[in-house]
Amino acid sequence: MTIPPPDTRVRPPRPATRISIPSAARGGAWRLSRLLGRLPGRLLPRRSDWAAARRSHRRDAVAGVTVAIVALPLALAFGVSSGLGAQAGLITAVIAGAIAAVFGGSSLQVSGPTGAMTVVLIPILAKFGPGGVLMVGAMAGAVLIVMAVGRVGRYVRYLPSPVIEGFTAGIAVVIALQQVPAMLGVSGAHGERVWAVAADAVGRFVAHPDPVPVLVAAGVAAIMLLGARRRPGVPFSLIAVAAATALAQLAALDLPVIGALPSGLPAPSTSFLDPDAVGALLPSALAVAALAALESLLSATVADAMSIGERHDPDRELFGQGLANLVVPAFGGMPATAAIARTAVNVRAGAGSKLAALTHAAVLAAIVLAGAPLVAHIPLAALGGVLLATTVRMVEAGSLLAIARSTRGDALVLALTFVVTVALDLVTAVAVGLAVAAMLALRAVARSAxxxxxxxxxxxxxxxxxxxxxxxxxxxxxxxxxxxxxxxxxxxxxxxxxxxxxxxxxxxxxxxxxxxxxxxxxxxxxxxxxxxxxxxxxxxxxxxxxxxxxxxxxxxxxxxxxxxxxxxxxxxxxxxxxxxGEHPAAPPGESTTPSSDMKPV
Missing domain, CATH: 3.30.750.24 (STAS domain)
Structure with a gap:
């Protein structure tokens, strides 16, 4: 169903009181609406997308609330870990989560900030600043939309399993290393790579040890990991963060906290756009787009496998993620992608349609509007513990061992991808893993000749x-x-x-x-x-x-x-x-002219 351009769309009567929106934002919204009107109909939402919501709206609402409870501490933690702040994580979960739910190609997918994306964003922030991150997010959104129009989504399925498992394990280690300063209560740690920053934080901690942040982070992680084993359906991450916050307030612990957050979403702005910086930011934007596409389509595949009869549309999923990343920077949000952990919670909670993911975004928006003062007191060490537990659950030890034992080539690709992810960066790791996997595959095919x-x-x-x-x-x-x-x-x-x-x-x-x-x-x-x-x-x-x-x-x-x-x-x-010594007749259409080197025996 194609959405008509704004000048021909039938609109209901508007109330007398209007919210003032900057002219740049109004112009951007009008251009975005025109873009949607020109896109192929196969990428746009359909009425059939919401047919399942009419049958399972109660289960979807419960699932959406459940996912929001799980997603709240993760959104805060990933926002802080990215360097843009907790508010950016919440904004991304709300806006990107809603847009991707409506326009995406999966009925069960939940989108927002992720740990893998923070790994890519930190060096971008260090080099280009917050405005550069927002610009990269918008450019990555445009790249994802182009990929969707070009039907690129189907090719992600050809990514080798050793590469996927290798960079997933590497991302888990990188996220854990990123949390070392917060878990140790150290500020001012620096270094060119994440492992260097972690090493510097450990050195500062040894010089002036303070066990309180360590105990808080370890306690939160332990509650999440042990609780998930006994009662997987209980949101232990939220319980642990709430308990750590209450303890810090009651005991007057001197712990760094998130700090004050605005009560509401900021007005949209395009002031971060800088056409002169497109050339310098393009490699980073391509890396973010590649990661968003990869993680989103992998998450959608996991959701399909966990459900019955569900099958995502990869090109629509890329379009939904692209549109979300195109819009969310205008509100100060970080680049987003689908989240495998939150999607899995959504499916296990009984979600059956897009309404669950949309409810998740709405609940988080209500928390932003009403609960910002409470969120401001959460200790950073508690969020570090949340991400530490998340990294532990990201690594599938059984899958890693199975790949390592399968063939020498798969073990080599797995190890190289993991090492390069931790030592250098994710994009280089995927490129190296794909290159080595392709060389090994070519060698195997060549040997079959x-x-x-x-x-x-x-x-x-x-x-x-x-x-x-x-x-x-x-x-x-x-x-x-x-x-x-x-x-x-x-x-x-x-x-x-x-x-x-x-x-x-x-x-x-x-x-x-x-x-x-x-x-x-x-x-x-x-x-x-x-x-x-x-x-x-x-x-x-x-x-x-x-x-x-x-x-x-x-x-x-x-x-x-x-x-x-x-x-x-x-x-x-x-x-x-x-x-x-004779030259017999060749098959029809073939010459029987004798060859000079044919002589009778």
Whole structure:
């Protein structure tokens, strides 16, 4: 259903009192509405999206409240961890959560700030400041929308499992390292990498130890981890944070806290937009968009697996995430993505439609409006404990061990992705993991290519004739791909063929031919012909024939009638010529012009 542009949309009568919105924001909203009107209908919301909500609205409301209770401490913690502040985390959970719920391609997905995104945002904040982070978020949203229009969503499924597990484990370690200063009650720690900052915080703590923040963080993490084992449905994260806050207030503990938050959402503004900074921020925006796409589609796949009959639309999901990231920077929010942990809670709580995620955003908005004074007193050490417990639950030890034990290649990809994520950054880690996985896959495919000598079928010839034919005719079968990774090996094997009169190359089992493979085949044929050996080809598939013809490979063989539809025809041709010295008729459409190197036995 296409949304009409603002100037033609039928609007209900407006009340006399209006909220004043800056002209830049009004202009931005109008341009956004025009953009939606021009998008393909397959990306826009449909009435059928809400059919399930009419059947399960009560369960969806309960699930939404449950997810909001779980998401509140996470949103605060991720906002603080990103460097933009707790308010940015709440704004992102509210606005991005609502937009992604309405426009996304999954009925069960819950979006907001995530730990993986904070890992990417911290170096951006350090280099470009808060305005740069907001600009990156908006640019990433535009990139995600372009990806959705281009139907890129389907290709994420090809990401190897070792890469996914490796960077997930690496992200968990990075998030845990980010919490070290808060858990130790240390401020002012610095370093170029997260591990360097953690090491500096440990050094400062050793110089002036204070056990109180450590005990608070450890207590919160312990309550979450132990409680989740006994009663998975109870929001122990909120209980632990509330208990830590109450203890800090009653005991007058000197702990750093979140601080005062505005009671409400800020007015939208586009003052952070800087066209001159697009070039410098583009690599960061592409990295954020890639992470948002990856994490969102993986989360949607997990939601599908946990439910019955649910199937997400990957392109609509990218569009929903893109629109959310395009809008949320105007309110001061950080880049968002779907959250696997909150989505899993949503599914387990009985959600059946988008109404649950929308309720989650509405409940968090009510907390922002009514509960900001209470949130301001939460100790940072308690939020550090929340994220510490979250990182522990992120790592699937069984899955990591299974991949590590599967093959050496998978173990290598897993280890490299993990190490690079912790030592450098997430984007570099994924690139390295994909590159190594691709190289290993190519090597495995190349090894599957075979050049095998096959016996000739016995005919009704005399023993002497059979001996002569066996000495002068050999047949080789090519199995598997003939492409750049396997072509060199093929050339070496074929060039070592013993001195015979005729070589028959059976091509019927070749699975693919690329330009490199075709050139190598032509080179091998030329080397055999220069040795006085006649080459016959048989069983070339039509799709491979086009590649060979386009590159001019085996053109002389076609003119000489030495290309055959099947192997028996090639064998018959070779036998008849060698035994009689005659050139029998080739199959229809093929030349029978004698080759200069064909002489009777």
């Amino acid at each position: 075979r050049l095998q000598r096959v016996p000739l079928a016995a005919g009704d010839h005399s023993a002497e004739e059979q001996r002569l034919l066996a000495e002068h005719i050999v047949a080789y079968r090519l199995d598997g791909p003939l492409f750049f990774a396997a072509a060199h090996h093929f050339l070496l094997e074929l060039s070592e063929v013993a001195d015979v009169r005729v070589v028959i190359l059976r091509m019927s089992r070749v699975t693919t031919v690329d330009a490199t493979g075709a050139h190598v085949l032509g080179d091998a044929i030329g080397k055999l012909q220069r040795r006085g050996i006649t080459v016959l080809l048989s069983g070339i598939a039509a799709r491979h024939e086009r590649v060979l013809a386009a590159l001019g490979v085996a053109e002389q063989l076609r003119r000489d009638g030495h290309v055959f539809a099947d192997t028996p025809s090639a064998i018959s041709y070779a036998r008849t010529h060698l035994l009689t």
